[in-house]
Amino acid sequence: MLKVRENRRELSSRIEIARMAVGGSFAVLAIAYWYVQIVQGGHYFDLSENNRIRSVKLTAPRGYVLDRKGSVLVENEPAYSLQLYRRESKSLESSVEFAVRLLGLPEDQVRARVARGRRYPEFVPIPIAENLTLEEVAEVEARAPEHPEFAVSISQRRLYKRGGSAAHVLGYLAEATPDQIRASANEYRMGDWMGQKGIESSYEKLLSGTNGEKRVIVDSHAREIAEESRIESRPGQNLFLTLDRDLQEIAEESFADKVGSAVALDPKTGQILALVSSPSYDPNWFTRRVTSEEWSGLLNDENKPLQNRAIQNMYSPGSVFKIFLAYGALALNEVDPNARVFCPGYATFYGRTFHCHRKGGHGWVDLRNAIKLSCDVYFYNLGRRLGVDRISEIAHAFGFGEPTGLDLAHEKAGLVPSEEWARTKRGARWYPSETISLAIGQGPLLMTPLQVARAVSALIEGGRLPTPHLFLASQDPKTGVRLRYDSPPKKSLAIDPTRLSIVKNGMWAVVNEPGGTAFGSRVPGIEAGGKTGTVQVVGRESVVRAGADRHLLEDHAWFTAFAPIDDPKIVVVVFVEHGGHGSAAAAPIARRLLARYFGIPLPPAPGEPGFQRASSRPATAPPARKAVSP
Amino acid sequence: MMRRVFPIPRRLDLIVLGCGISLAVLGILFVSSTTEGGRFSGLATRQTIWVLVGLGAMFAAVLFDYRVLLKFSFVIYCVTLIPLVYLLFFGQRIANVKSWIRVGSFQFQPAELTKVATALLLAYLFESSDETRMKLATVAKVGTIVMIPFLLVFLQPDAGLAATFLPLLGMALFFGGLPARAWIALVLAIALLAGIGWFVLADYQKARIGTFLNPEADVLGSGYQVRQSKIAVGSGGFAGKGFRSGTQSQLRFLPVQHTDFILAVIAEEWGFLGVCLVLALFAGLLLRAMSLARVARDRGGVFLILAICSMLFFSVVVNASMMIGLLPTTGIPLPLVSYGGSSVATSFLGIGLILAVEYRRFANA
Numbered sequence: 001m002l003k004v005r006e007n008r009r010e011l012s013s014r015i016e017i018a019r020m021a022v023g024g025s026f027a028v029l030a031i032a033y034w035y036v037q038i039v040q041g042g043h044y045f046d047l048s049e050n051n052r053i054r055s056v057k058l059t060a061p062r063g064y065v066l067d068r069k070g071s072v073l074v075e076n077e078p079a080y081s082l083q084l085y086r087r088e089s090k091s092l093e094s095s096v097e098f099a100v101r102l103l104g105l106p107e108d109q110v111r112a113r114v115a116r117g118r119r120y121p122e123f124v125p126i127p128i129a130e131n132l133t134l135e136e137v138a139e140v141e142a143r144a145p146e147h148p149e150f151a152v153s154i155s156q157r158r159l160y161k162r163g164g165s166a167a168h169v170l171g172y173l174a175e176a177t178p179d180q181i182r183a184s185a186n187e188y189r190m191g192d193w194m195g196q197k198g199i200e201s202s203y204e205k206l207l208s209g210t211n212g213e214k215r216v217i218v219d220s221h222a223r224e225i226a227e228e229s230r231i232e233s234r235p236g237q238n239l240f241l242t243l244d245r246d247l248q249e250i251a252e253e254s255f256a257d258k259v260g261s262a263v264a265l266d267p268k269t270g271q272i273l274a275l276v277s278s279p280s281y282d283p284n285w286f287t288r289r290v291t292s293e294e295w296s297g298l299l300n301d302e303n304k305p306l307q308n309r310a311i312q313n314m315y316s317p318g319s320v321f322k323i324f325l326a327y328g329a330l331a332l333n334e335v336d337p338n339a340r341v342f343c344p345g346y347a348t349f350y351g352r353t354f355h356c357h358r359k360g361g362h363g364w365v366d367l368r369n370a371i372k373l374s375c376d377v378y379f380y381n382l383g384r385r386l387g388v389d390r391i392s393e394i395a396h397a398f399g400f401g402e403p404t405g406l407d408l409a410h411e412k413a414g415l416v417p418s419e420e421w422a423r424t425k426r427g428a429r430w431y432p433s434e435t436i437s438l439a440i441g442q443g444p445l446l447m448t449p450l451q452v453a454r455a456v457s458a459l460i461e462g463g464r465l466p467t468p469h470l471f472l473a474s475q476d477p478k479t480g481v482r483l484r485y486d487s488p489p490k491k492s493l494a495i496d497p498t499r500l501s502i503v504k505n506g507m508w509a510v511v512n513e514p515g516g517t518a519f520g521s522r523v524p525g526i527e528a529g530g531k532t533g534t535v536q537v538v539g540r541e542s543v544v545r546a547g548a549d550r551h552l553l554e555d556h557a558w559f560t561a562f563a564p565i566d567d568p569k570i571v572v573v574v575f576v577e578h579g580g581h582g583s584a585a586a587a588p589i590a591r592r593l594l595a596r597y598f599g600i601p602l603p604p605a606p607g608e609p610g611f612q613r614a615s616s617r618p619a620t621a622p623p624a625r626k627a628v629s630p
Numbered sequence: 631m632m633r634r635v636f637p638i639p640r641r642l643d644l645i646v647l648g649c650g651i652s653l654a655v656l657g658i659l660f661v662s663s664t665t666e667g668g669r670f671s672g673l674a675t676r677q678t679i680w681v682l683v684g685l686g687a688m689f690a691a692v693l694f695d696y697r698v699l700l701k702f703s704f705v706i707y708c709v710t711l712i713p714l715v716y717l718l719f720f721g722q723r724i725a726n727v728k729s730w731i732r733v734g735s736f737q738f739q740p741a742e743l744t745k746v747a748t749a750l751l752l753a754y755l756f757e758s759s760d761e762t763r764m765k766l767a768t769v770a771k772v773g774t775i776v777m778i779p780f781l782l783v784f785l786q787p788d789a790g791l792a793a794t795f796l797p798l799l800g801m802a803l804f805f806g807g808l809p810a811r812a813w814i815a816l817v818l819a820i821a822l823l824a825g826i827g828w829f830v831l832a833d834y835q836k837a838r839i840g841t842f843l844n845p846e847a848d849v850l851g852s853g854y855q856v857r858q859s860k861i862a863v864g865s866g867g868f869a870g871k872g873f874r875s876g877t878q879s880q881l882r883f884l885p886v887q888h889t890d891f892i893l894a895v896i897a898e899e900w901g902f903l904g905v906c907l908v909l910a911l912f913a914g915l916l917l918r919a920m921s922l923a924r925v926a927r928d929r930g931g932v933f934l935i936l937a938i939c940s941m942l943f944f945s946v947v948v949n950a951s952m953m954i955g956l957l958p959t960t961g962i963p964l965p966l967v968s969y970g971g972s973s974v975a976t977s978f979l980g981i982g983l984i985l986a987v988e989y990r991r992f993a994n995a
Contacts, residue, residue, distance in 0.1 A: 011932060014804065014805050014807075015805070015920055015923055015932075015936070018805075019917055019920050022913070022916050022920070022939075022943055023917060025943075025947055026909050026910075029950050029951070030905070033863070033905045033906075033954065036863055037863060037864055037868065037897065037901060037905070038867070041864055041868070045865040047864070048864075048865035
């Protein structure tokens with residue numbers, strides 16, 4: 001007990017010593033801080049005032065976009081932009097004045113930018129203008145002594161090498177809007193570029209990489225005297241698209257000034273080989289300075305060049321729909337392919353007369369020939385047998401009425417009618433006579449050209465519905481690591497191969513047998529199948545009444561083709577607005593695509609000099625069908 | 631009966647408690663000053679949550695009999711070593727070191743808890759050995775107890791965090807009564823080893839050791855942090871530039887201003903007065919706690935308080951010296967004030983143990 005007390009006393013004295021040491025240490029610290037803050041305070045205050053640190057963005061090079069064979073579609077080129085470090089400005093007024101005079105920009109635009117830049121720390125520059133000319137760059141540098149607050153930064157500008165080619169697939173780059181900046185949780189800053197449409201937008205994350213930043217100290221003449229820190233940028237991934245540049249350009253060339261769209265894809269994988277929407281626009285145009293007149297000019301163009309017609313415009317399929325109906329009826333065992341129907345050129349259902357497109361009639365036709373000749377009467381009968389809901393079921397099985405899942409935004413779903421749809425959505429009940437016209441692809445049935453291409457793929461592949469896509473692979477420019485796309489096709493209506501061959505044979509006959517609706521579009525050496533479609537724009541009566549621009553009253557033309565017949569490698573869908581008959585307007589474009597795809601030199605096409613008509617069919621536009629209305 | 635189990639709260643030491651809470655509130659205030667509206671916004675809320683967690687742990691520690699903790703201190707010590715061993719092999723690197731355990735969006739540094747456990751075990755050791763002059767066996771035990779967690783953390787590699795175990799060693803040797811001759815021998819031996827090392831090692835080896843000890847040193851360029859922090863502190867002057875008005879801190883020149891460099895922010899925005907306030911609060915806490923140690927009921931309690939004080943003292947002095955370039959930057963946060971959940975929570979746990987010793991001074995057990 002005594003010993004413990006002894007120890008305790010010694011321990012107590014040690015604690016006293018320690019307390020003094022602790023108190024002494026704090027006193028020493030306080031003196032040290034007093035020295036730094038009071039004695040040297042003025043010196044450090046000046047230093048903090050002159051701490052001219054600038055944050056300089058190290059822009060990550062955006063990934064290139066290449067086609068499936070590695071040909072570059074989109075790359076970058078250097079561009080100069082003007083930055084303002086507002087902390088170094090003697091007076092913001094004179095800075096704004098300088099920028100306005102130098103660049104000839106509207107004053108309120110410059111002011112608005114300066115105002116928006118206040119959200120960021122002072123050493124982060126405010127982007128004032130992009131794409132300076134070399135003269136403007138020289139001027140900024142010459143005036144550095146008076147205006148050290150301005151800096152010219154070399155950034156990278158997106159270059160769409162082929163101008164308007166594949167513009168709707170590629171999309172474009174533009175400055176991120178305030179809404180987009182907010183949505184990105186400040187990942188993007190004012191003046192940052194962002195993919196706005198097309199794959200530039202879909203794969204923004206992949207393409208953009210990560211920007212770096214360096215912090216530098218500059219002297220009063222804006223010269224960099226030291227680098228304080230640096231975070232390197234990580235370049236964006238290079239993106240390989242499924243597109244085939246040759247095919248894409250042939251398709252665009254074939255459209256010339258026609259309005260419409262075309263899709264070519266691999267029916268097994270869903271890889272898109274070409275996707276055209278005509279007219280197009282030049283995406284380069286968005287990376288330069290755009291005036292509001294130019295912008296509204298593009299928006300108000302009545303041909304809507306910004307719209308991607310292949311996925312955003314919905315049309316009636318017309319006779320193209322017959323092949324899906326034929327397939328569906330066979331798969332559901334609703335039709336005997338050998339049973340023949342007599343076509344006198346018209347048929348009467350529910351007290352109404354429905355015409356066939358061939359006035360004189362086709363005589364006795366079976367399923368194969370009904371496809372070959374596109375006999376309306378045969379399909380009127382088939383449609384009546386199936387009924388609207390069966391037809392609707394078949395259409396859904398081919399993916400109509402839902403987006404295809406393409407890796408581009410804003411894809412339309414289309415419309416597939418049914419009795420329930422008529423009752424709940426349309427508010428007027430479904431009339432049986434509507435089913436008759438539905439059977440030949442008329443009425444409230446709407447689809448995009450891409451949906452048709454996907455459905456044709458499913459048809460010729462016996463019911464495997466692929467997901468169309470543009471992403472082939474991406475490649476990290478540093479590591480070379482590649483990413484690939486993988487999406488198995490969905491199961492659709494399965495069919496017995498012998499029955500499938502009846503439909504395919506009918507489509508073969510369309511192109512290859514005299515009397516087929518697209519007999520003139522045969523490409524020698526390729527066993528292709530196809531189907532035409534013609535969609536009436538307005539009834540004949542309104543044509544007479546409208547009178548004005550006859551072109552706008554022309555029918556829309558569809559053509560779809562696939563080849564080779566036994567093991568299809570490519571499906572093509574072409575749609576020409578106001579093109580007239582499918583075989584005349586759309587089929588030649590598809591024909592050129594197939595010829596290019598298989599590398600076959602093409603003999604002159606219809607309309608070109610030297611063309612010999614092989615078909616006995618009259619070349620005049622088919623008589624307009626009577627508009628079917630409930 | 632109830633009174634004996636839960637002695638009346640009159641014995642809660644309000645000076646220690648008040649200083650601790652004031653420091654934590656200052657911390658939340660300045661974490662919000664530097665992080666609101668930026669990339670880190672929301673950290674002040676997190677810090678508040680951690681302070682509340684820490685206060686909970688503190689009151690739990692007060693109510694729980696620390697003598698029971700001392701009795702089981704060896705088990706506690708071993709249990710807290712397990713995550714350190716785990717981290718060494720399976721830890722994910724965060725900021726280049728494997729010292730964090732992640733639970734959801736919260737991260738925790740288990741080494742912080744190990745510090746408290748080590749303090750408990752040392753206190754338990756001195757509870758039973760009361761020799762006036764420390765025996766070699768005791769020195770060896772103390773060394774082993776401290777060096778095991780030190781090495782585990784050092785290998786993560788987090789030299790700064792590992793260094794915070796060293797004051798425990800100094801505390802134990804000083805208060806345990808290491809003879810004067812032994813002290814002289816110890817100092818000479820360390821100086822000799824360092825000297826020999828300096829001559830034997832080649833320059834590139836020294837540089838390598840330097841990078842190993844402080845991997846971030848070169849990322850931002852040598853001396854950047856210290857220079858910027860000195861400018862921040864110095865430019866604050868006597869009364870500071872005003873809350874949230876520090877150009878250095880608000881402009882984010884300081885790289886980790888809400889964690890390790892928070893004192894520089896206080897110094898810039900509240901000036902010398904702010905620094906004095908912080909130093910006074912720490913001095914008040916430590917001096918009061920040490921005087922509580924003098925009157926503690928048992929040796930275990932004395933050493934428990936001293937151990938916790940030694941760690942707090944070390945961190946404060948090293949951190950405050952770092953700000954003005956008196957010591958190289960090592961990544962030691964300012965206890966209770968710097969942003970960092972595990973540090974704040976375990977600091978409060980430590981304060982809870984100090985209060986617990988005082989709380990049971992007259993209790994019969």
